[in-house]
Amino acid sequence: MIKWNEKVQYIITDVDDTIVPIYHSISMEMVWSLEALLKRNIKIILISGQSVSNIVNRVTAHINPQFRKNIFIGHCNGAEIYEFGKQGLLIQEPLFSVLQYVSIDKTKLWLIMEDIRKNFNLQYVFTNNVHEFKRIAGNSKMFVMVEDRNVQISMDFVNGINNDGSLESDIRVEIVQYAKKLMDIHKIDVEPKLGGMCAIDFNIKGVDKGLAVRRLFSASNTKNEKLEKQIFLNSSQEVEIWGDSFSKLNGDSDFSMCSSLPNDVRTICFRRCQDYNSKYNIQLWDGSMELSDGLYEYLNSYTI
Numbered sequence: 001m002i003k004w005n006e007k008v009q010y011i012i013t014d015v016d017d018t019i020v021p022i023y024h025s026i027s028m029e030m031v032w033s034l035e036a037l038l039k040r041n042i043k044i045i046l047i048s049g050q051s052v053s054n055i056v057n058r059v060t061a062h063i064n065p066q067f068r069k070n071i072f073i074g075h076c077n078g079a080e081i082y083e084f085g086k087q088g089l090l091i092q093e094p095l096f097s098v099l100q101y102v103s104i105d106k107t108k109l110w111l112i113m114e115d116i117r118k119n120f121n122l123q124y125v126f127t128n129n130v131h132e133f134k135r136i137a138g139n140s141k142m143f144v145m146v147e148d149r150n151v152q153i154s155m156d157f158v159n160g161i162n163n164d165g166s167l168e169s170d171i172r173v174e175i176v177q178y179a180k181k182l183m184d185i186h187k188i189d190v191e192p193k194l195g196g197m198c199a200i201d202f203n204i205k206g207v208d209k210g211l212a213v214r215r216l217f218s219a220s221n222t223k224n225e226k227l228e229k230q231i232f233l234n235s236s237q238e239v240e241i242w243g244d245s246f247s248k249l250n251g252d253s254d255f256s257m258c259s260s261l262p263n264d265v266r267t268i269c270f271r272r273c274q275d276y277n278s279k280y281n282i283q284l285w286d287g288s289m290e291l292s293d294g295l296y297e298y299l300n301s302y303t304i
């Protein structure tokens with residue numbers, strides 16, 4: 001099995017289906033495993049399509065406050081980066097926000113969202129709570145969970161993305177194509193993209209998970225731009241990437257995290273797939289489990 005990287009100082013990781021099953025909170029076993037790393041001053045950078053409050057509730061709130069200073073959260077696919085203060089409380093002002101450079105015309109965007117809803121005969125349920133969603137929607141695939149995360153609007157297909165269980169009939173692909181045309185017609189700088197295995201994220205153009213990586217890590221030791229806390233890497237082995245979405249077929253939202261760093265940085269993919277980009281050092285987890293169970297298997301090889 002892939003061996004633990006003894007030199008790692010920074011871990012950049014996706015959240016859903018990498019450290020937690022989608023819509024679930026982190027397990028205590030995973031908390032203890034991550035705390036063992038944080039205790040050793042290894043920094044963990046969580047990058048997710050979810051909102052910061054969702055990641056706090058499902059992940060970081062379960063981690064001992066004294067270790068949270070070693071955690072960063074890049075929410076909404078890296079549109080903003082948050083950090084924790086000395087007491088382990090989230091600092092409300094983001095360390096980086098894409099809104100420092102651009103703004104979104106929300107009125108126009110919601111008109112487009114309404115057009116999409118009518119065209120695809122969808123019902124929007126405005127919540128971020130899956131139980132609440134299920135109470136309203138039951139198992140109907142017409143219903144989608146929609147949340148305005150300020151820097152991104154997300155559409156979650158909680159009840160599935162197709163009618164027959166096949167990836168070929170992923171309705172999201174058609175919606176994304178339709179939405180892209182509308183964004184062009186209305187000249188709005190928002191890019192709809194597949195998020196994980198069951199979402200569409202409407203991001204500000206240019207935002208991807210790699211943006212958070214590029215903001216935090218510098219290729220040279222000159223501290224540039226406005227972010228003072230840029231991290232300079234002495235070697236590619238000091239950083240490692242974990243994710244589950246590197247497949248071009250199923251959406252590759254985690255790929256931009258590795259394409260934003262030197263291509264010898266090790267990336268471990270915890271979802272079995274074939275069509276990942278071989279120019280990068282992407283390694284498929286080779287244990288007996290996959291997704292967050294696979295990561296837990298890998299973390300067990302870290303001996304304190």
Ligand SMILES: [Mg+2]
Pocket residue numbers: 014015016017018196243244245
């Ligand atoms: Mg994922």
